[in-house]
Amino acid sequence: MKKILFLITGLKPGGAELMLEKIINNVDQSLIEPVICTLTPDGEIKYKLINKGFKVYDLSVTSPLHLFKAIYKVRKIVTRETPSIIHCFMWHSNIIGRIATIGLKVKVISSVRVKLINRTIWNYIDYFTQKLVNIYMVNSKSVKKFIIQNKINKNKIRFVQNGLEFNKLNVVKKNIREELSIMNNHPIISMVANLREQKDYPTMIAALAKVKSPFNFLAIGSGTEFEDEKERIKKCVKQFNLKNIHFLGHRKDVFTILKETDLWVSSTLYEGQSNALLEAMAFGLPIITTNIPENAEVVTNNKEALLIDVKNPQATADAIDLLLINKQLAIQLGNNAKLKSKDYDIKTVIKKLNKLYDEVLQ
Numbered sequence: 191m192k193k194i195l196f197l198i199t200g201l202k203p204g205g206a207e208l209m210l211e212k213i214i215n216n217v218d219q220s221l222i223e224p225v226i227c228t229l230t231p232d233g234e235i236k237y238k239l240i241n242k243g244f245k246v247y248d249l250s251v252t253s254p255l256h257l258f259k260a261i262y263k264v265r266k267i268v269t270r271e272t273p274s275i276i277h278c279f280m281w282h283s284n285i286i287g288r289i290a291t292i293g294l295k296v297k298v299i300s301s302v303r304v305k306l307i308n309r310t311i312w313n314y315i316d317y318f319t320q321k322l323v324n325i326y327m328v329n330s331k332s333v334k335k336f337i338i339q340n341k342i343n344k345n346k347i348r349f350v351q352n353g354l355e356f357n358k359l360n361v362v363k364k365n366i367r368e369e370l371s372i373m374n375n376h377p378i379i380s381m382v383a384n385l386r387e388q389k390d391y392p393t394m395i396a397a398l399a400k401v402k403s404p405f406n407f408l409a410i411g412s413g414t415e416f417e418d419e420k421e422r423i424k425k426c427v428k429q430f431n432l433k434n435i436h437f438l439g440h441r442k443d444v445f446t447i448l449k450e451t452d453l454w455v456s457s458t459l460y461e462g463q464s465n466a467l468l469e470a471m472a473f474g475l476p477i478i479t480t481n482i483p484e485n486a487e488v489v490t491n492n493k494e495a496l497l498i499d500v501k502n503p504q505a506t507a508d509a510i511d512l513l514l515i516n517k518q519l520a521i522q523l524g525n526n527a528k529l530k531s532k533d534y535d536i537k538t539v540i541k542k543l544n545k546l547y548d549e550v551l552q
Contacts, residue, residue: 192547193223195273195296197264197287199280201226201233201246203440204384204414205465206279206303209329209352211235214244216355216540222547225271229260229282234442257286264290274551275299277327281312288322297550301327303462304388305336305484313340320346324550329463332483348546352463353536354472361445366408370436376404377452377514382444382466384411387459391423393501394457399430400507403514407432410447412440448473453513453520456480459500463488474528476520478509494527 196214201207214224226239227247240246247267251260268276268291277299278287284300291298300323306312317340320326326347328334338344366378379398383389391409398407413420420437427435441447448454454470454477461467461484470477471494479485481497489495496509513520 191221191223192275192551193225193271193273194547195225195227195268195271195276197227197276197278197283198229199282200230201228201236201239202230202414203234205352205462206301207233207235208465209303210279211239212353212355212536213540213543214239215242216353216536217543218540221544225267225273227264227267229286234440257282261286261290265294268294268296272296275547277301279303281306281316284323285315285319288319292322297324298322299325299327299546299550301329302333302337303329305333305460305462317341325546327546330461330484330487332487333462335483348549350539350542350546351534352465352468353539354468354531354534355536356472359445359469359472361443361449363449364443364446366447366450367406370406370408370438372406372434372436374404374406374434376406376434378406378408378450379453379455379510380408380410380447380451381455381457382410382448382469383456383458385409385413385419385423386417387419390457390459390501391419392426393503394455394506395423395426395430395432395435396503397457397506397510398432398435400503401510401514402507403511404434405453405510405514406434407436408447408451409435409437410439410441410444445469445473448475451475453478453510455506455510456485457500457506458482458485461485468531468534471527471531474524476513476523477527478506478513489527489530493523494530495523 198210225245229249229251231248231250236246249260249263275297276287278284279301288298320342327350329352334347454475456479458480477495480500491497498505498509
Protein backbone atom coordinates (compact mmCIF):
# COMPACT_ATOMS: atom_id res chain seq x y z
CA MET A 191 0.00 0.00 0.00
CA LYS A 192 1.20 3.52 -0.85
CA LYS A 193 0.70 6.31 1.68
CA ILE A 194 0.24 9.66 -0.04
CA LEU A 195 0.22 13.03 1.70
CA PHE A 196 -2.03 15.43 -0.21
CA LEU A 197 -0.94 19.00 0.55
CA ILE A 198 -3.25 21.84 -0.50
CA THR A 199 -3.47 25.56 0.23
CA GLY A 200 -7.04 25.41 1.52
CA LEU A 201 -10.19 23.30 1.63
CA LYS A 202 -12.88 25.84 0.90
CA PRO A 203 -14.75 24.85 -2.29
CA GLY A 204 -12.94 25.77 -5.49
CA GLY A 205 -11.69 23.94 -8.57
CA ALA A 206 -8.53 22.42 -7.10
CA GLU A 207 -10.14 21.71 -3.73
CA LEU A 208 -13.14 19.92 -5.24
CA MET A 209 -10.91 17.91 -7.55
CA LEU A 210 -8.80 16.80 -4.59
CA GLU A 211 -11.96 15.74 -2.76
CA LYS A 212 -13.04 13.66 -5.77
CA ILE A 213 -9.64 11.97 -5.95
CA ILE A 214 -9.65 11.07 -2.26
CA ASN A 215 -13.24 9.79 -2.43
CA ASN A 216 -12.48 7.55 -5.41
CA VAL A 217 -9.00 6.12 -4.87
CA ASP A 218 -8.83 2.44 -4.02
CA GLN A 219 -8.01 2.54 -0.29
CA SER A 220 -6.67 -1.00 -0.44
CA LEU A 221 -3.89 0.43 -2.64
CA ILE A 222 -3.57 4.01 -1.38
CA GLU A 223 -3.75 5.46 2.11
CA PRO A 224 -4.52 9.19 1.76
CA VAL A 225 -3.49 11.75 4.39
CA ILE A 226 -4.51 15.37 3.86
CA CYS A 227 -2.84 18.59 4.98
CA THR A 228 -4.33 22.06 4.44
CA LEU A 229 -2.29 25.22 4.93
CA THR A 230 -5.21 27.57 5.63
CA PRO A 231 -7.82 26.89 8.32
CA ASP A 232 -11.23 25.26 8.13
CA GLY A 233 -13.22 24.93 4.92
CA GLU A 234 -16.29 22.85 4.16
CA ILE A 235 -14.31 20.12 2.39
CA LYS A 236 -12.08 19.64 5.43
CA TYR A 237 -15.02 18.64 7.61
CA LYS A 238 -16.51 16.40 4.93
CA LEU A 239 -13.23 14.48 4.69
CA ILE A 240 -12.90 14.22 8.48
CA ASN A 241 -16.47 12.92 8.74
CA LYS A 242 -15.58 10.20 6.25
CA GLY A 243 -12.72 9.09 8.47
CA PHE A 244 -9.76 10.61 6.63
CA LYS A 245 -6.85 12.08 8.59
CA VAL A 246 -6.62 15.84 7.99
CA TYR A 247 -3.92 18.17 9.31
CA ASP A 248 -4.86 21.87 9.53
CA LEU A 249 -1.83 24.19 9.75
CA SER A 250 -4.01 27.34 10.11
CA VAL A 251 -1.72 29.60 8.10
CA THR A 252 -3.37 33.03 8.09
CA SER A 253 -0.50 35.29 7.06
CA PRO A 254 2.45 35.21 4.62
CA LEU A 255 4.62 35.56 7.72
CA HIS A 256 3.58 32.04 8.72
CA LEU A 257 4.94 30.39 5.57
CA PHE A 258 8.32 29.48 7.10
CA LYS A 259 6.51 27.99 10.07
CA ALA A 260 4.34 26.05 7.58
CA ILE A 261 7.45 24.57 5.94
CA TYR A 262 8.64 23.38 9.36
CA LYS A 263 5.22 21.90 10.21
CA VAL A 264 4.89 20.10 6.87
CA ARG A 265 8.35 18.61 7.37
CA LYS A 266 7.32 17.33 10.80
CA ILE A 267 4.16 15.77 9.33
CA VAL A 268 6.15 14.07 6.56
CA THR A 269 8.61 12.72 9.14
CA ARG A 270 5.75 11.43 11.31
CA GLU A 271 3.58 9.96 8.54
CA THR A 272 6.44 8.75 6.26
CA PRO A 273 4.43 8.95 3.01
CA SER A 274 5.88 7.57 -0.21
CA ILE A 275 4.64 10.62 -2.12
CA ILE A 276 3.66 14.18 -1.27
CA HIS A 277 1.14 15.35 -3.88
CA CYS A 278 0.80 19.14 -3.77
CA PHE A 279 -2.11 21.21 -5.06
CA MET A 280 -2.02 25.00 -5.71
CA TRP A 281 0.99 27.29 -5.87
CA HIS A 282 1.77 27.91 -2.18
CA SER A 283 1.55 24.20 -1.39
CA ASN A 284 3.64 23.32 -4.43
CA ILE A 285 6.51 25.47 -3.19
CA ILE A 286 6.17 24.64 0.52
CA GLY A 287 5.88 20.91 -0.16
CA ARG A 288 9.05 20.67 -2.21
CA ILE A 289 11.12 22.74 0.24
CA ALA A 290 9.78 20.91 3.31
CA THR A 291 10.88 17.53 1.97
CA ILE A 292 14.49 18.41 1.12
CA GLY A 293 16.66 15.48 2.23
CA LEU A 294 13.69 13.23 3.08
CA LYS A 295 12.90 9.99 1.29
CA VAL A 296 9.66 11.12 -0.33
CA LYS A 297 8.74 11.76 -3.95
CA VAL A 298 7.21 15.13 -4.85
CA ILE A 299 4.37 15.74 -7.31
CA SER A 300 3.33 19.33 -8.05
CA SER A 301 -0.16 19.64 -9.47
CA VAL A 302 -0.29 22.74 -11.70
CA ARG A 303 -3.89 23.58 -12.54
CA VAL A 304 -3.79 27.15 -13.79
CA LYS A 305 -1.47 29.47 -15.71
CA LEU A 306 0.07 32.01 -13.35
CA ILE A 307 -0.09 34.84 -15.86
CA ASN A 308 1.25 38.18 -14.65
CA ARG A 309 2.90 36.35 -11.72
CA THR A 310 6.50 36.52 -12.97
CA ILE A 311 8.14 36.24 -9.55
CA TRP A 312 6.11 33.14 -8.69
CA ASN A 313 7.04 31.51 -12.00
CA TYR A 314 10.73 32.24 -11.34
CA ILE A 315 10.50 30.62 -7.90
CA ASP A 316 8.92 27.56 -9.50
CA TYR A 317 11.69 27.43 -12.11
CA PHE A 318 14.58 27.74 -9.65
CA THR A 319 13.18 25.04 -7.34
CA GLN A 320 12.01 22.55 -9.97
CA LYS A 321 14.89 20.18 -9.22
CA LEU A 322 13.07 19.37 -5.99
CA VAL A 323 10.05 18.09 -7.97
CA ASN A 324 9.83 14.60 -9.43
CA ILE A 325 6.69 15.10 -11.53
CA TYR A 326 4.56 18.07 -12.57
CA MET A 327 0.93 17.06 -13.09
CA VAL A 328 -1.11 19.36 -15.34
CA ASN A 329 -4.82 19.21 -16.19
CA SER A 330 -4.67 20.82 -19.64
CA LYS A 331 -2.36 20.97 -22.64
CA SER A 332 -2.45 24.74 -22.40
CA VAL A 333 -1.02 24.66 -18.86
CA LYS A 334 1.63 22.19 -20.04
CA LYS A 335 2.67 24.55 -22.84
CA PHE A 336 2.71 27.50 -20.42
CA ILE A 337 5.00 25.91 -17.84
CA ILE A 338 7.34 24.67 -20.58
CA GLN A 339 7.56 28.29 -21.78
CA ASN A 340 8.49 29.15 -18.19
CA LYS A 341 11.40 26.70 -18.47
CA ILE A 342 9.99 23.74 -16.55
CA ASN A 343 11.56 20.50 -17.80
CA LYS A 344 9.03 19.03 -20.27
CA ASN A 345 10.19 15.49 -19.46
CA LYS A 346 8.80 15.90 -15.93
CA ILE A 347 5.30 16.89 -17.04
CA ARG A 348 2.32 14.48 -17.10
CA PHE A 349 -1.25 15.25 -18.19
CA VAL A 350 -4.21 14.09 -16.06
CA GLN A 351 -7.55 15.72 -16.85
CA ASN A 352 -10.23 16.68 -14.35
CA GLY A 353 -12.99 14.18 -13.62
CA LEU A 354 -16.74 14.07 -13.09
CA GLU A 355 -18.53 11.91 -10.53
CA PHE A 356 -21.54 11.04 -12.67
CA ASN A 357 -23.20 9.14 -9.84
CA LYS A 358 -23.61 12.44 -7.96
CA LEU A 359 -25.34 14.32 -10.77
CA ASN A 360 -28.78 12.81 -10.16
CA VAL A 361 -30.20 15.48 -7.89
CA VAL A 362 -33.77 16.15 -6.79
CA LYS A 363 -35.40 19.02 -8.65
CA LYS A 364 -36.30 22.01 -6.52
CA ASN A 365 -37.96 25.34 -7.20
CA ILE A 366 -35.06 27.78 -7.15
CA ARG A 367 -37.37 30.53 -8.44
CA GLU A 368 -39.52 30.27 -5.35
CA GLU A 369 -36.48 30.31 -3.05
CA LEU A 370 -35.15 33.49 -4.70
CA SER A 371 -38.60 35.09 -5.03
CA ILE A 372 -38.29 35.21 -8.81
CA MET A 373 -41.83 36.12 -9.85
CA ASN A 374 -41.32 35.95 -13.62
CA ASN A 375 -40.89 33.12 -16.12
CA HIS A 376 -37.77 34.53 -17.77
CA PRO A 377 -34.91 32.08 -18.52
CA ILE A 378 -32.28 31.48 -15.83
CA ILE A 379 -28.68 32.23 -16.79
CA SER A 380 -26.10 30.84 -14.37
CA MET A 381 -22.42 31.62 -13.91
CA VAL A 382 -20.58 29.32 -11.50
CA ALA A 383 -17.37 31.13 -10.55
CA ASN A 384 -15.79 32.56 -7.44
CA LEU A 385 -15.78 36.35 -7.22
CA ARG A 386 -12.20 36.80 -8.40
CA GLU A 387 -10.50 38.97 -11.00
CA GLN A 388 -9.69 35.87 -13.06
CA LYS A 389 -13.40 35.20 -13.67
CA ASP A 390 -13.98 38.74 -15.05
CA TYR A 391 -17.51 39.32 -13.78
CA PRO A 392 -17.40 42.99 -14.91
CA THR A 393 -17.35 41.90 -18.55
CA MET A 394 -20.29 39.57 -17.95
CA ILE A 395 -22.25 42.32 -16.19
CA ALA A 396 -21.53 44.73 -19.07
CA ALA A 397 -22.72 42.04 -21.48
CA LEU A 398 -25.96 41.48 -19.57
CA ALA A 399 -26.67 45.20 -19.85
CA LYS A 400 -26.67 44.74 -23.63
CA VAL A 401 -28.87 41.63 -23.74
CA LYS A 402 -32.21 42.32 -25.41
CA SER A 403 -34.05 39.22 -24.19
CA PRO A 404 -35.48 39.07 -20.65
CA PHE A 405 -33.55 36.89 -18.19
CA ASN A 406 -32.62 36.12 -14.58
CA PHE A 407 -28.91 35.94 -13.78
CA LEU A 408 -27.51 33.81 -10.94
CA ALA A 409 -23.92 34.37 -9.80
CA ILE A 410 -22.91 31.25 -7.89
CA GLY A 411 -19.67 31.65 -5.98
CA SER A 412 -17.99 33.67 -3.28
CA GLY A 413 -14.78 35.57 -2.73
CA THR A 414 -11.74 33.59 -1.68
CA GLU A 415 -9.53 34.06 1.37
CA PHE A 416 -7.00 36.06 -0.63
CA GLU A 417 -9.29 37.78 -3.15
CA ASP A 418 -12.88 39.01 -3.04
CA GLU A 419 -14.28 41.13 -5.88
CA LYS A 420 -17.86 41.18 -4.61
CA GLU A 421 -18.11 44.91 -3.93
CA ARG A 422 -16.53 45.82 -7.26
CA ILE A 423 -18.94 43.50 -9.09
CA LYS A 424 -21.97 44.88 -7.26
CA LYS A 425 -20.89 48.39 -8.25
CA CYS A 426 -20.95 47.24 -11.89
CA VAL A 427 -24.51 45.98 -11.45
CA LYS A 428 -25.53 49.29 -9.90
CA GLN A 429 -23.77 51.24 -12.65
CA PHE A 430 -25.83 49.51 -15.34
CA ASN A 431 -29.00 49.60 -13.22
CA LEU A 432 -29.56 45.88 -13.84
CA LYS A 433 -32.48 43.98 -12.34
CA ASN A 434 -32.94 40.25 -11.77
CA ILE A 435 -29.27 39.78 -10.78
CA HIS A 436 -28.87 37.38 -7.85
CA PHE A 437 -25.63 36.81 -5.94
CA LEU A 438 -26.01 33.41 -4.30
CA GLY A 439 -22.55 33.10 -2.74
CA HIS A 440 -21.17 29.65 -2.09
CA ARG A 441 -23.85 26.98 -2.52
CA LYS A 442 -23.85 23.32 -1.56
CA ASP A 443 -26.62 22.64 -4.08
CA VAL A 444 -24.94 23.82 -7.30
CA PHE A 445 -26.11 20.72 -9.18
CA THR A 446 -29.70 21.43 -8.14
CA ILE A 447 -29.36 24.97 -9.50
CA LEU A 448 -27.85 23.68 -12.74
CA LYS A 449 -30.89 21.44 -13.15
CA GLU A 450 -33.02 24.60 -13.17
CA THR A 451 -30.65 26.57 -15.43
CA ASP A 452 -31.49 27.43 -19.04
CA LEU A 453 -28.12 28.85 -20.10
CA TRP A 454 -24.63 28.55 -18.57
CA VAL A 455 -22.10 31.34 -19.12
CA SER A 456 -18.53 32.18 -18.18
CA SER A 457 -16.31 35.21 -18.85
CA THR A 458 -13.14 33.68 -17.40
CA LEU A 459 -9.80 35.12 -18.53
CA TYR A 460 -7.78 31.95 -17.97
CA GLU A 461 -8.18 28.50 -16.44
CA GLY A 462 -6.45 25.20 -16.07
CA GLN A 463 -9.35 22.96 -16.90
CA SER A 464 -12.66 24.24 -15.59
CA ASN A 465 -14.61 21.86 -13.35
CA ALA A 466 -17.62 24.17 -13.65
CA LEU A 467 -17.52 23.90 -17.44
CA LEU A 468 -17.39 20.09 -17.26
CA GLU A 469 -20.36 20.05 -14.88
CA ALA A 470 -22.40 22.31 -17.17
CA MET A 471 -21.61 19.91 -20.02
CA ALA A 472 -22.69 16.90 -17.96
CA PHE A 473 -26.07 18.56 -17.35
CA GLY A 474 -26.50 19.12 -21.08
CA LEU A 475 -26.70 22.89 -20.77
CA PRO A 476 -26.19 25.30 -23.67
CA ILE A 477 -22.85 26.97 -22.92
CA ILE A 478 -21.28 30.33 -23.69
CA THR A 479 -17.70 30.73 -22.52
CA THR A 480 -14.47 32.46 -23.45
CA ASN A 481 -12.34 31.31 -26.35
CA ILE A 482 -9.23 30.65 -24.30
CA PRO A 483 -6.99 27.66 -25.09
CA GLU A 484 -8.02 25.84 -21.90
CA ASN A 485 -11.72 25.95 -22.83
CA ALA A 486 -11.12 25.25 -26.52
CA GLU A 487 -9.43 21.97 -25.53
CA VAL A 488 -12.71 20.82 -23.98
CA VAL A 489 -15.42 22.30 -26.22
CA THR A 490 -15.51 23.20 -29.91
CA ASN A 491 -17.12 26.43 -31.05
CA ASN A 492 -20.59 25.92 -32.53
CA LYS A 493 -20.51 22.23 -31.59
CA GLU A 494 -20.54 21.92 -27.79
CA ALA A 495 -20.57 25.65 -26.98
CA LEU A 496 -20.31 29.17 -28.29
CA LEU A 497 -16.79 30.49 -27.70
CA ILE A 498 -16.41 34.26 -27.34
CA ASP A 499 -13.30 36.43 -27.19
CA VAL A 500 -12.34 37.56 -23.68
CA LYS A 501 -13.47 41.00 -22.53
CA ASN A 502 -16.03 41.31 -25.33
CA PRO A 503 -19.39 42.32 -23.80
CA GLN A 504 -21.15 42.86 -27.13
CA ALA A 505 -20.21 39.45 -28.53
CA THR A 506 -21.22 37.83 -25.25
CA ALA A 507 -24.58 39.63 -25.27
CA ASP A 508 -25.21 38.62 -28.90
CA ALA A 509 -24.46 34.98 -28.07
CA ILE A 510 -26.83 35.07 -25.08
CA ASP A 511 -29.62 36.55 -27.19
CA LEU A 512 -28.99 33.97 -29.91
CA LEU A 513 -29.33 30.97 -27.59
CA LEU A 514 -32.31 32.40 -25.70
CA ILE A 515 -34.13 32.86 -29.01
CA ASN A 516 -32.86 29.89 -31.04
CA LYS A 517 -34.03 27.01 -28.84
CA GLN A 518 -33.07 24.39 -31.42
CA LEU A 519 -29.45 25.53 -31.47
CA ALA A 520 -29.38 25.68 -27.67
CA ILE A 521 -30.66 22.09 -27.40
CA GLN A 522 -28.18 20.87 -30.01
CA LEU A 523 -25.22 22.45 -28.22
CA GLY A 524 -26.38 21.04 -24.89
CA ASN A 525 -26.80 17.52 -26.26
CA ASN A 526 -23.35 17.60 -27.86
CA ALA A 527 -21.81 18.89 -24.64
CA LYS A 528 -23.43 16.15 -22.57
CA LEU A 529 -22.06 13.49 -24.93
CA LYS A 530 -18.56 15.01 -24.78
CA SER A 531 -18.63 15.10 -20.96
CA LYS A 532 -18.41 11.29 -20.89
CA ASP A 533 -14.70 11.66 -21.71
CA TYR A 534 -14.12 13.09 -18.22
CA ASP A 535 -15.22 10.26 -15.95
CA ILE A 536 -13.45 10.28 -12.56
CA LYS A 537 -12.73 6.55 -13.05
CA THR A 538 -10.45 7.43 -15.97
CA VAL A 539 -8.68 10.03 -13.82
CA ILE A 540 -8.04 7.53 -11.02
CA LYS A 541 -6.55 5.01 -13.47
CA LYS A 542 -4.15 7.66 -14.78
CA LEU A 543 -3.23 8.70 -11.24
CA ASN A 544 -2.46 5.12 -10.23
CA LYS A 545 -0.07 4.84 -13.20
CA LEU A 546 1.47 8.18 -12.28
CA TYR A 547 2.07 7.13 -8.68
CA ASP A 548 3.61 3.85 -9.81
CA GLU A 549 5.86 5.69 -12.25
CA VAL A 550 7.17 8.20 -9.71
CA LEU A 551 8.04 5.39 -7.27
CA GLN A 552 10.02 3.37 -9.79
